[in-house]
Amino acid sequence: MKFSSLILLSLSMFSYVSCSTEISHKIELCGRAVITAESTKSVGNGLDFTNYILGEESKRDILLSPLYLGGDLNAVRAVFENFFPHEKLNVTENVQEDVLGNEIGTYFTFYSKSQEDLIIFQNEMSKRGVELGLKSESQSQCAPGLVNISVLKLDPKEFDGSVVTNLSKGHVLGLDKISNHVKSLDSKNTTPVAAINGGYFVINNEQGYLGDPAGISVIGGRLVSEAVRGRPALLIHNGSRISFNVLEEVTTEAFIINAGKKINLLGINRQLGSIFNCGLNEGEFTFVSHDSVCSINNDLVIYDRDFGEVDVVISTSSAYAIIDENGMVLSSNDAIDGILPTGYYLLAAIGKRYVEVIDNLRGKVEYSWNVYSHGKKVPIDENTYLINGGPTLIQDGVIQYSRFKKEGWNTVDIISAESSVDERDGLTLSPESTKRANFYKGWLLTRHPRTAVGIDSEGNAYFAVVYGRNPLYSDGISVPELAQFFHSLGIQKAINLDGGGSSTMYLDGKLTGIPSDSNGERNVAEAIIISSK
Known part of the structure; x- marks a missing residue:
């Protein structure tokens, strides 16, 4: 990745900051060192x-093309050449590289002193089949612009509370605002001080059940959702002294034992047949592809009380069995509607292979699971919380660009995975020949709101929310810029969490910044909540 622009840093303080100290740090972004x-x-x-x-306001608008390769590139060049010279516009042709310096496509940037001229040209190109996006230049990585970052540092040596993750309304199904997540814990004999949004989750019905974590979720020692194979996770442990870690290469193993046979399960509390972000532990879809859906015809998923009302599962499964707290399969006359009782499980299947498994259950059924990192079992107890994320930003003090592709941010389309993004995040997916490369550039290398957690050498945790998509307030930050920001603070381990409109920090009863969605806070599946005693 080539960085050339200097990002300047200036001092800012929110109105509610009543006492403060000024500290100087040497921040390195885009290859330049500055003092803030x-x-x-x-x-x-x-x-x-x-x-x-960080930085300063930029009011310059540009027209930006998608990435092109091969014949598509030559065709769009011909369109532009036939239309130029255009006296009111300047154009640059740019080669886009991935974070490792590999060329992934070419794009065009059009500049003008007048936004009106840009819009006229945009409309003329649209008539010729070439779609250009009108954007603020400050959304581009390393360009001048404002970046507003809220950082909450937690020192385990002094902190006397707890950090937990919380499901919307206490179940997988459904979404809620961060402020409402906080209120739900406030009524449980705790005093929340702060909260941020958590991991990725299913955002529409095309991806699965709305609210399903798109990766591992462990809450108070309970495995709520299986891992996306090989992705990282943030580990929180509320022991005598709270501790944090970023686990890499996380996998889960879930299985039942019946009549002496071990039967592997493919999912936990997710929709049958749909795997958001792919990354199954076995079979055809072990690869990871962020914001993609992999579909399978044979599936076996287990559900528990954390899921919510199971009627939707029963009505769509080819076969199912309800298992009571003693591990016994209930008869069809004992079917349960609504939320499963504590200790009960619903085993559901589609496809002949797994329907036969359910039909042949006899006697006691034992359910068990394990979590692994780099193939080693992760100890889990009632004080353990795990939340999905990615990509890994920093490990052992080194920025982890080489891990991005393996963790799902690839530049080549995977035929068996269907892209599924949130339209509110404004990601470009065309033209077809470079759909994944455009997603990569738009998601990873463009400035957006971000949420991340870092850990320094002393075990202090840094909860960071970058606000964005508002050029007069904050443009956001690219993932490489976010990694460099953390690195400049001396962070040894860091993980990116869900971002975009989800990125929100709640502190002392109010938001620390302006969320990017036009209607304010976005509803999210999980929150990380920091509470005092």
Whole structure:
């Protein structure tokens, strides 16, 4: 990745910061070292909040083309050449590289002093079959622009509370605002101080059940959702002293034992036949592809009380069995509607292979699972929380660009995986020949709101939310820029979480910034909530 632009940093302080200290850090972004000042406020024992404003406002608009390759590139060049010279516009042809310096396509940028001229040209090109996006130049990686970052630092040596993850309304099904996640815990004899959005999740019915975590979720020692094979996860453990870790190469193993036979399960609390982000533990879809859906015809999934009302599963499965707290299969006359009782499970299947498994269940059924990182079993107890994310930003103090592809941010289309993105995030997927490369550029290398967690050498955790998509307030940050920002703070381990309109930090009863969605807070599946005693 080539970085050439200098991003300047300036001091900013939110109005509610009543006492602060100014600290200088050497921040490196886009290959340039700059000095910044920070305003920091203590918000509790072991908790310090810092707000950063990077850069300066940029009002320059541009027209941006998608990435092109081969014949598509030559065809669009011909369209532009036939229309030019155009005295009011300038154009540059740019080679796009991935984070490792490999060429993935070519795109065109059009500049003009007048937005009106850009719009006229955009409409003329659209008539000729070439779609150009009108954007602020500040959305481009390393360009001038504002970047507003909220960072909450937690020192385990001083902190006397807990950090937990929370499902919307206590179940997999459904979504809710971060502020409502906080309120749901506030009624459970805890005092939430802060919260941020958590991992990726199913955002529409084409991907699966709305709210299903798109990767591993462990809440209070319970495995709520299986891992996307080989992806990272944030581990939180509320022991005598709270601790944090970023686990790599995470996999899960879930199985039942019946009549002396071990039967592997393919999913936990997700929709039969649909795997969002792919990455099954076995079979055809072990590869990972972010914001893609892999579909299978033979599937075996287990559901528990954490799922919510199971009627939707029963009505769509080819076969199912309800297992009581003693491991016994109930008769069809004992069918349960609504939420499963504690200790009960629903085993559901589609496809001949797994329908036969359910039909042949005899006697006691034992359910078990394990979590692994790099093939080693991860100890789990009631104080353990795991939340999905990716890509890995930093490990052992080194930025992990080489892991991005393996963790699902690839530049080549996978025929058996169907792209599925949130339209609110404005990602370009055309032309067809470079759909995945355009997704890669738009998702990874363009500035968006982001949420991430870093850990330093002393075990301190840094919860970061970057606001964006508002050029007058904050443009957001690219993933490489986010990794470099953390690296400049001396972070040893860091993981990217869900971003875009989900990115929100809630502190002392209000938001620390402006979410990117026009209607305010986006509903999310999981929240990370920091509470005092």
